[in-house]
Amino acid sequence: MTIRLYDTATREVRDFVPLQEGKAGLYVCGLTVQSEPHVGHVRSAVNFDVLQRWLRFRGYEVTFIRNVTDIDDKILLKAAEQGRPWYNLAYAMRIELDRAYAALNVAPPTYEPAATGHIPEMIVLIEELIARGHAYAAADASGDVYFDVRSWPQYGELTHQGIDDMEPAADADPRGKRDPRDFALWKGWKQESEPETAAWPSPWGPGRPGWHIECSAMAGKYLGPAFDIHGGGVDLRFPHHENEQAQSRAAGRPFASYWMHNAWITTAGEKMSKSLGNTLSIPAVLQRYRGAELRFYMVAAHYRSHVEFSFEALDEAAAGYKRIETFLGRVGPMAGATWDLPDAFAAEMDDDLGTPAAVAVLYDTVREGNRRLAAGEDAFEQAAHVHGMLEVLGLHPADRAWAAGAGANDAEERLRAAVDALVAGLLEERAEARAAKDWSRADTIRDRIKAAGIEVTDTPDGPAWTVS
């Protein structure tokens, strides 16, 4: 069965045909590291992590590049406000971002290049564009270099827009532009307002790269002039992706075969954007929910569907995830068992990563497994399927990533062992009371344990406790 993916450029679901058989080259726009990551940012990472995992499961050798934009206007501005070097802010936020990825079990990409590490590659690309007549150095003394939109007739092909239909950017400084839609490939150093550390030498004088050029340069370096899939959030379609494609193709590089865009998570109907300030940071959410629960919430919605974030919906997802965990717990360890996937699940995943329907298969399997257990039959086949499905979605409860994200450590382990020993003593007393059918005494003991914040439940294998 072939994988089918929705391609923004053609606006249809197409069979995925890689450039090289058995291999998949994937480039995803990562973040500008300028503030704490919020749930919206992480959705993109989770969505493309699922894509990566699915491609691998289907046997592709995946090269996955996700960049980090570590120099731009916002970083310079915020760092100046905070009175610290821009590179210090960018680096600190990058560490935060890595933590968020780890907490959500987002697998590291093959490589994660940073813009500031690829200035020479960008300069080469800009020189190529100038040589081909698609870019020009501004006539003024700014040191800026612009892409010449009018020189590239296909401009607008990705987002199906005509140049003349576009609203000219009202607030953009026309400076030395020939056309208001021309965009900066290189920004000359503004000596009076920008730190010298944010300027790199170039044939056009000191300066820094424009926003779009980094992705073209880095995708070219690590994936080659033509590669399979380019991804990012919907807002990036224009201008970012349109410009990336224009400058790459104008330089003679075919660029991406497929374009994939994930939809937003919004709060109160508004997009969760740094500039709106209504962020919901990952560390804050992880105070209340486990990383696996948050990831499950995201995976249960389709990547192209807009999601209105709510804690109620997240609660539901968490309840559902616990139900799956409970089933696995009932079946118990399955040493040596082979995990595999139900065909229906694989078919849904092949169809443009149909995770909602795939999750429905997961629930169906859990219900069938529970039904068999209730009937006194074994549920090993169902459990093997559930293990397999969770694994490929990056949601396996036993994944070590969760423990790392939750910050479990030796002290917690020892505490848990101590509590277990104390509770075990009380549970023994309760067992005696129950054996004597002294229900009031048994319930009194249970209530005392509950008052300490620990929930006791009776299972076929005896009583179990969890922190409530």
Place this chain on the structure above:
RNA sequence: GGUGGGUUGGCCGAGAGGCGAGGCAACGGACUGCAAAUCCGUGUACACGGGUUCAAAUCCCGUACCCACCUCCA
């Protein structure tokens, strides 16, 4: 002005011409000393108005409302 997306039962969230995805909640039942967990059952939902069709949530026309992008944004 241009380009795209959306409106589904109490809630979340799929589907894209014909048998009620799935989950959460609720109610009834089974099991359990009681709980919990689990299972079984219970819902005639698709913004509105027309149309096409034997058959429309799904296709067509129109209307309303919402959102995104065209400016930094996952």
